[in-house]
Amino acid sequence: MTRATPPTGSVRANVKGRQTRERLLEAALRSFATAGFHGTSTRDLASAAGMSPAAVYAYYGTKEELLFEISLSGHTEVLELVSTTIDAAHSSVDGIAAVVREFVAWHARFRTQARVVQYEMAALTNDHREAITGIRRETQRLVRDLIAEGVASGDFHVDNANLTALALLSLGIDVARWYRPDGAWSPEDVGENYSAIALRMVGWGQVTPQG
């Protein structure tokens, strides 16, 4: 089925609208990162985006909707990253190594977005928080299933696949807190190092003294 081409004027208006939304989202991310969600007023957002408060309301009904959109895009991106990385892996060993490498590097690279998203979860409405929690749960499930697959194949040895999945994800999430771009390690360095640590955590081919 072919769709009718909208008149040129409307295309331009759409592009302009998208650009304005993006400018507003970027301004919101910067403001939330600096002053916190509760410490940022719609007036602050408008001024950071070079818009009037009324114009902000025309794009987003509330400040919380902006936070939700930032959180949703971050979480969706991470779920897709985890999902495609696992799909591309040839084994559960490759999969865990690659997932942790990518997940950790992402949190170092996009630490500002990651911090806002993690630290302001409580500011979301119940419906929005549930939507985000659903995406997080799905990401965690993919990692847990990959661990379980490695356990079934005899590659991994873990006591509790759920807690181990949580621990692997914690490594990446907390990187957003401490990572400094002017430090000794690139996002890829941290990803590579943590990837090796992750294989130990899932007990890859290891014999532990505990048996």
Added chain:
Amino acid sequence: MTRATPPTGSVRANVKGRQTRERLLEAALRSFATAGFHGTSTRDLASAAGMSPAAVYAYYGTKEELLFEISLSGHTEVLELVSTTIDAAHSSVDGIAAVVREFVAWHARFRTQARVVQYEMAALTNDHREAITGIRRETQRLVRDLIAEGVASGDFHVDNANLTALALLSLGIDVARWYRPDGAWSPEDVGENYSAIALRMVGWGQVTPQG
């Protein structure tokens, strides 16, 4: 040397002052956890503590001083916990297991304080942030030195003691984010599980396929 006993009236005033400060700190912790540091006004703090704004100013010059005191007491407590746990350990293996167990359980138990302290680091003045960073660095150094000790004795095998120390601490820090008291695990359960994972991370007595 014996010190003169202060007159009774002054003792009472001191006790009352200490109680008021504590009430104020508790109210600040609750308010910062709910509305964020930037989203909490001195008026909010005063009303949460059942005091007048002027009375709040009599105890703390600024809202930031309250945040600093919450942060300082949390960080000092954790440093002491880590330090005494390591001192009591009979080996680096016991030490890592015990430190991670205690550090993780602490962050599950005191998750509200831990979250405020972690999420609002940027709101501290430069001097205060440096003081806190110094304590964090000392905690990290103790863990890193313990890992290095285990490497020297042949108990542990790690590529990078610094990054491994960071990774161990990340596990505990991130527990404050996800831990729910109504979930399946007690703080001690998580501490115990993560303690076993930590021994894998430092390569205790393990032969890895990478050699």
